[in-house]
Amino acid sequence: MEDPFAEDVVDETPEFAASVEQETHTKVETNHPETVVGREENEFGHLPLAQEERIRAREEELELISAKTTFGMQEGRAKRTREVVLEQRRERQVERVDPRSELEQEQLAEVNKQSVRITETIRGGPSRASVSRGLAEKVTDGKSMIDATLEEMDEVKAESGTIVDIADVPEVEAGEVDVEGEIIKLWEPSKSSISQVGLIVDETEKMKFTIWKNSYQTTVSEGETVRIRNAAKNWHN
Numbered sequence: 302m303e304d305p306f307a308e309d310v311v312d313e314t315p316e317f318a319a320s321v322e323q324e325t326h327t328k329v330e331t332n333h334p335e336t337v338v339g340r341e342e343n344e345f346g347h348l349p350l351a352q353e354e355r356i357r358a359r360e361e362e363l364e365l366i367s368a369k370t371t372f373g374m375q376e377g378r379a380k381r382t383r384e385v386v387l388e389q390r391r392e393r394q395v396e397r398v399d400p401r402s403e404l405e406q407e408q409l410a411e412v413n414k415q416s417v418r419i420t421e422t423i424r425g426g427p428s429r430a431s432v433s434r435g436l437a438e439k440v441t442d443g444k445s446m447i448d449a450t451l452e453e454m455d456e457v458k459a460e461s462g463t464i465v466d467i468a469d470v471p472e473v474e475a476g477e478v479d480v481e482g483e484i485i486k487l488w489e490p491s492k493s494s495i496s497q498v499g500l501i502v503d504e505t506e507k508m509k510f511t512i513w514k515n516s517y518q519t520t521v522s523e524g525e526t527v528r529i530r531n532a533a534k535n536w537h538n
Contacts, residue, residue, distance in 0.1 A: 400437040408446075412436045415450045419457060424464040425479065426457045468505035470534065480508070481528040484521050497521060503527070509536075 330496035401409055415435035420426060432453060458465055459475040470478055482503035490498050497512040497520065510529065512518045521527050 308329050327391065335494055372374060400441045404437055407438060409437075411439065411446055414451075415446065419450070423454070423457050424481075426453055426460060426463040430455060464528065466505040467501070467508045470508065477531045477533050479530045481526070482507075483488050483526050484523050487521075487523055499523075501527070 319425050386507055401412065404412060412433050416429050419432050420429045426432070435453050435456065436449050437501075439452060440446060444452065448483060450473050455472075455474065458469060458473050461477075462479060465473055465478045467480055467482060470480065479502065480503070482501040485500050485502050485507065487497060487499035490496065494514055495511055496514045496516070496518065499510060499521070501510075503512050510532070512521075518529070
């Protein structure tokens with residue numbers, strides 16, 4: 302029977318540009334102090350006492366109405382918030398149902414077998430428990446074991462932190478990958494913006510890499526075995 306995990310060796314020597322993951326933390330200041338305009342004690346001093354009392358009574362009435370309105374809005378928001386929280390809790394309870402519990406014993410045994418195979422084949426990926434759960438979800442959704450296994454493997458390869466075989470890089474559905482291999486050749490950079498350019502090889506294939514100066518990657522040397530993280534794929538025909 303043909304092994305679903307068998308991969309064809311890619312003869313091409315594609316190229317990727319290595320870079321480091323960069324995060325920009327933007328802080329938005331939203332401190333807008335309220336400006337409260339105070340009234341002088343005698344602002345109504347020029348009015349008759351009866352008229353001043355009516356004005357102040359009306360202001361107190363308006364403040365009371367405003368307070369009631371604000372409280373009603375807050376109470377409504379609190380109710381809606383409780384409803385959202387309860388709905389999210391119900392969704393989490395549904396999500397906590399382990400799909401493996403819905404499998405037949407024979408299916409569960411095969412899921413466990415394939416999850417071990419995937420985690421042993423792919424380095425740096427998720428745990429075996431996570432992989433087996435993903436497989437079980439696909440099987441309970443109606444996929445065959447072979448299709449579920451291949452799909453789960455593709456998803457694992459695309460996860461951040463997974464070390465991808467160089468031969469598999471073109472097929473991985475991710476813009477950036479982690480690869481590990483030996484530096485077998487370095488060339489003189491053709492541009493001042495390039496730090497290093499060369500070839501990296503693993504057990505499956507070799508690939509050209511470019512390290513840009515603004516990526517702040519560690520300098521590599523020929524003969525070293527290195528792991529390049531967050532390498533951006535950059536294909537050239």
